Amino acid sequence: MTVEIKHYTAEQLPEIRQTLLDIHVEVRHHDFGLIGPFYEVDRFNDRLSSYASRPGWAAVVGYEDGEAVGFCFGVPLAPDSRWWQAMTTELPQGYTDENGKRTVALNEIVVRRPWRGRGVAWQIHEAWLSRRPEERVTLLVNPTAGEGAVQAVYEAWGYRKVGDQQPFPDSPVFASMTRPVHQS
Numbered sequence: 001m002t003v004e005i006k007h008y009t010a011e012q013l014p015e016i017r018q019t020l021l022d023i024h025v026e027v028r029h030h031d032f033g034l035i036g037p038f039y040e041v042d043r044f045n046d047r048l049s050s051y052a053s054r055p056g057w058a059a060v061v062g063y064e065d066g067e068a069v070g071f072c073f074g075v076p077l078a079p080d081s082r083w084w085q086a087m088t089t090e091l092p093q094g095y096t097d098e099n100g101k102r103t104v105a106l107n108e109i110v111v112r113r114p115w116r117g118r119g120v121a122w123q124i125h126e127a128w129l130s131r132r133p134e135e136r137v138t139l140l141v142n143p144t145a146g147e148g149a150v151q152a153v154y155e156a157w158g159y160r161k162v163g164d165q166q167p168f169p170d171s172p173v174f175a176s177m178t179r180p181v182h183q184s
Contacts (some may be wrong), residue, residue: 089163
């Protein structure tokens with residue numbers, strides 16, 4: 001299945017904000033039953049605003065017949081990024097050195113239930129990465145999501161776990177994963 005992909009910058013966030021919020025609620029709350037303060041829509045909206053306020057933020061939304069089916073977004077890690085500070089695993093010397101061009105963080109990727117298992121997430125992911133100039137991409141995944149199936153999908157996409165981190169006191173402990181932006 002192929003979906004239409006549209007790219008967005010931070011300046012265009014007002015056009016898609018409600019779509020992202022609606023999909024977040026549908027997938028995180030209704031499909032996966034994720035509840036608690038960390039998953040509330042207002043907290044997600046605050047994180048979205050924070051990410052989009054940083055230079056280089058970009059998103060893609062996949063559409064089928066004009067209906068939004070999923071999205072992803074992320075932002076480059078600046079020299080003052082706090083991304084790696086929540087690591088509970090020590091990483092090799094220099095691994096966390098950022099300059100705004102080395103690493104892009106994939107903050108969210110979400111696909112609605114009727115479009116899961118059809119390659120849509122991969123299309124959205126690869127379309128977003130196709131315009132990224134950074135060397136590597138990093139993401140966080142809850143290792144218990146789908147009884148490990150979500151992490152396995154990322155591994156199939158070329159990501160490798162580098163350690164664990166807990167970025168917020170009320171968030172799960174996530175597996176931190178990386179891969180080259182453009183794989184050969």
